[in-house]
Structure formats: C-alpha cells, structure tokens
Amino acid sequence: MIVRDLNDLKGTERAVSDAKWTSYRLLLADDKMGFSFHITVLEAGSEHTFHYKNHFESVYCMKGKGSITDHGTGETHEIKPGVMYALNLHDKHTLRAEEELHMACCFNPPVTGNEVHQADGSYAAPDDAPAIS
C-alpha cells in the first residue's frame, strides 16, 4: 500500500508548477497502478488550453468555479464542485478558472513526471507506450 499526503509533496519534484497552475503528482507511472493521479490547483482568473493527444484524462472539480470549452464542438460547460469532464476523444479544450479551481485528475497512460506541455498543448507519449492518437 502506498500512502501519500499532498501536503508532504510541496517543495518536492512531485509538485510541478507552470504558468498559473500547480499539480501535485500523488501517483506517477513508476507506481505501477496503470494510471497517474494528480491534484491540480488553477489560479483564479487563469485560462488554459490543452490537447492531450496521447493520453485520456478525467478531471473532477472539488472546489471553485469556472468553465470548459470543447474546441471540437464549440460547447462550453460549467465547472463547479461535483462536475467531472473526461477527454475520451483526446478533446482539445480551454479551461477557465473564475475562482481558484481544485481538480482531481487521472491520466491513462500514466504520466511519468518528466513531461512538459508541448507547443500544441499535449504531453508527449511515454517512451514505453504507443501513441493513442
């Protein structure tokens, strides 16, 4: 059994910050669960466009308020506690935080922890897994 406290990850390499968001990687690929699990905090007033061409991701809102726009359909959905979105079609999307958002995120394949967002908003596929899209 692995037991980890988000508060113990602050200041470690498992707490990753980029422009206006911080992600706490509670599970990564080397934990061998078949998925990774992150808590991500997005700054109030921030807007983020991502396109995970090589990963499926689900995101559950625990706290805060915002919206998500699906670039494929043009639809915008409200984000509030209790709402989950799942990028089952590797959907390119824009997430907006009206208030600070606290999100619980699962990735398949699991993130290794070494990825950076590429210019197209994606993470590269892991070396040991074929690209999905």
Next chain:
Amino acid sequence: MIVRDLNDLKGTERAVSDAKWTSYRLLLADDKMGFSFHITVLEAGSEHTFHYKNHFESVYCMKGKGSITDHGTGETHEIKPGVMYALNLHDKHTLRAEEELHMACCFNPPVTGNEVHQADGSYAAPDDAPAIS
C-alpha cells in the same frame, strides 16, 4: 468529451449504495477511458474491509476523518483531506470513517458497474480482462 455532474447521478443506476456507503460512478468501463472514477461517501462511524484481488485502486480523501489498516503489514494510517492511499499490492484493508468520508476513487481495470462485493471483500475480475492476482 464526457461531462457529468455527481448531483445528476443521484437516484440513477450510477449511484450505488451498500451498507453505510454510496458510490457515484462518474466513469465506468463502457466510457473507454481505461479506468473508472467514482466518488464514494462513507457514513460516519462505519468500518469497511475490502480486498480487491483483481483491481488496483487509488483513493483520495477530499473531506472527513478516519483511518486505514493494511492487513498485510498491520500498519494503520491516518485518513484526512489531502491523503491518498493506493492498493498497488491488492492490499486487503480496513477503512474506518470517524467522520463522514468523501473519497475520489480510481480503479484499473475499470469497474463495469455490475460488480458486487464478494464474501472475500473483492470484486470479480471483468469478463474481458484477465485476473491480475
């Protein structure tokens, strides 16, 4: 993109209750994400022994207070907001809710929604996946 609100699942077949817990299945196997994602609420004062022989599960505490005992090692860990446990060894465990617990749970392989807890505390392996243990 799939968007679901936990509050819309109440009273549907995606809200599953057993003795002293309710699980809201926001993602199941047929969503084809490669994992399932559930929000589970455990009643204050309740105690639960599970042994997922055929699944990996991670559980993140969003709200409440309790403890978990790993039957393999005998160790007991505090459960509070920010703490995650991951059953990477299919660990038999007892979870206690001192206060009502709100947990975000990921399963691999994904739960189909038709499982029931068997006498040994496990879910059966999905028909279309080999048993892991």
